[in-house]
Amino acid sequence: LLFPLHLAEAAGSIRVTPKTLNMGTVGVNDFENKYKEKTRANILIVSDSVNAWKVMVKTDNNNMGVVGNYTKPIGDFRWRATGSYATQTIYTNITNYDVEAARGAKGTNLIVYIDAQMLLSWAKDIPGKYNLIVTYTVTTQ
Numbered sequence: 001l002l003f004p005l006h007l008a009e010a011a012g013s014i015r016v017t018p019k020t021l022n023m024g025t026v027g028v029n030d031f032e033n034k035y036k037e038k039t040r041a042n043i044l045i046v047s048d049s050v051n052a053w054k055v056m057v058k059t060d061n062n063n064m065g066v067v068g069n070y071t072k073p074i075g076d077f078r079w080r081a082t083g084s085y086a087t088q089t090i091y092t093n094i095t096n097y098d099v100e101a102a103r104g105a106k107g108t109n110l111i112v113y114i115d116a117q118m119l120l121s122w123a124k125d126i127p128g129k130y131n132l133i134v135t136y137t138v139t140t141q
Helices: 028-033
Strands: 002-009 013-017 020-022 035-048 053-059 063-067 070-073 077-082 099-104 107-119 134-140
Touching (some): 013 134, 020 035, 035 053, 035 077, 035 134, 077 099, 099 107
Parallel strands (some): 002 134
Antiparallel strands (some): 013 035, 035 107, 053 099, 053 134, 063 070, 077 107
């Protein structure tokens, strides 16, 4: 599963690593756990020396792709923020509208971590490659 990232900057700046997240091959244990997870899947370095800031997360995709007759819903992709500046600290489904991930006072090189989780179902999911574009936006509070 690959998730290319788009960055939008309304104020300040944000640096995201890695630019593309590969969740890897999904195995039997992942299906038994009902998810595949990557902690600290993205590292966000946020800078705004003038304003207090917040980081928003969303996707513009309607699904993660179609394989055969199966369409993988975006709701199967979940994320949470961790670190001192995180506000969305429990897993939430990605949406087509901005959800706040973190916020902080003005300063430079403040770090936010994003964990990623892909929900899996023996009954629904079929093997294939799925993609989702995640957009991180930094803006003023």
